[in-house]
Amino acid sequence: MNALQHHALAAADRAAHLASQMHRMRDAMRSIWGEHYPEKVLPWQSAITNVAEGKHLQPLQAAIQLAKAADHDGYAVIAVMAAYVEMIEPTERTKPQGEEE
Numbered sequence: 001m002n003a004l005q006h007h008a009l010a011a012a013d014r015a016a017h018l019a020s021q022m023h024r025m026r027d028a029m030r031s032i033w034g035e036h037y038p039e040k041v042l043p044w045q046s047a048i049t050n051v052a053e054g055k056h057l058q059p060l061q062a063a064i065q066l067a068k069a070a071d072h073d074g075y076a077v078i079a080v081m082a083a084y085v086e087m088i089e090p091t092e093r094t095k096p097q098g099e100e101e
């Protein structure tokens with residue numbers, strides 16, 4: 001394996017690790033917010049969208065900016081990352097029994 005291939009594999013490994021951490025953040029917020037998760041995540045998603053549109057950024061860049069601006073507020077960092085994951089991979093919602101599409 002040459003140096004370029006090694007670097008590419010290392011970068012892919014780091015990206016996979018980061019994605020896994022972000023999914024764990026979403027799982028944590030689902031657990032904390034419980035049945036209120038859908039409405040609790042919305043303001044965080046709106047904040048990401050507002051920053052992205054206002055500064056002409058990609059949503060991930062906006063989420064990172066918001067997380068950095070949280071100034072060591074772990075809850076806010078996790079909520080922002082959970083909202084970002086929810087934006088790109090929405091949770092599948094099951095319809096209540098008897099409710100039709």
